[in-house]
Amino acid sequence: MALPHIFEASWPDPTKLGVDSKSAAVLLNESKETFAGHLKVRSDEINFLGEPNLGFYLGIAGLLSTDSRLVYSNIDRMEIFAIADSLGPNSSPLQLKASKTGQIDFAGLAPKNLATLQLCNRETGTIQSQRELNCESVFVDATASGIRIPLPQNWSTALWESTSWAGPSGLGILAVSKKANWKNPLPHLDSRINPGPTSLPLIVASALAIDSWAADEKNLSAKIAAINLDIRNYITNNIPDSDLAPHGADHLISASFLYVNAEQLVTTLADKGFAVDSGSACSATNMQPSHVLAALGVLTQGNIRLTIHHATTFDEVKTFLEVLKATVEELRK
């Protein structure tokens, strides 16, 4: 279904009684079933969010009780740092430190703890190997992993971002397990979990995207892995004074170059047709270096973050790497 058709069919409010609303409700339910199948959760555990990052607060604060303690890590998203900061003085949240390879040791968790588990780091691609956590409540950050990594058995709440399966931006999915002791932390009068309403056209478009992404991933994951290896080998062998974050998920690479200004690097690459992100201080709105790179001991200056998409080709990558090498050399002069 093309986007204009989606808008045509899904403009009515699916909660109303008219005929058009009934067909919109059918579309909504079909989409929920599609997501439930891919995310491996029940369709009645699925909640859509028009502001994906609101899901960090809903998913975590909804699980906190007066006697639980939040345990998170120093490579978690800044949204989680903000939640930890906002808790009262008696809650004493605990920040665990990642090892140099990005692994978190959850061995000291107490049963009453609420732990956050980041399946995959969106900057470095670091995948947590310890995913079955021994505590009452677990918030799972699946925003970067999408459907690449399955949920752990004892998840309580989990957050996805539609962009991770090449769906439209501005849509998150928060799953709240039927087994979780979750209470809505926002002011509310009914049992709805998200304040809503969420754009039905975006939901339908994202459901189509996740189906097609999952089908492509089966055929293309080997290509993405090979491209990842090519990029790592090229940078290591051909660009001196470079620092790569440890290999994690194949679709993400974080590389830093000594003596290079990242803002110049990103804008020069953009001028040459390559869109890359950066974790360096000079390209951040708050002028702080990436807390993830700093935690892993990876160089933060001259940093670029690469995402390898299904459509990325070996030829494109070859050209990109040559341009990258020349640009780094030019900027170092």
Place this chain on the structure above:
Amino acid sequence: METLDCLGKRCPLPIIEVAKKIADQDPGFKVLLLSDDPASAPDLVAWARMTGNSVEVIDQKTFEITKSAN
């Protein structure tokens, strides 16, 4: 010991200046870097790991750098 004042300079300038400063010096040469750039503390440690030089973090704005033998 010489002092290299990079206060107010943003990344990657402080580390570029350190590298220039020690380039023509003998192994064991020491320089004291003053830098208030938030990237300096993590990046000097990474730079030392990558280049073999050593860095002692005295406080968040003061770093003692020693040139290595290689």
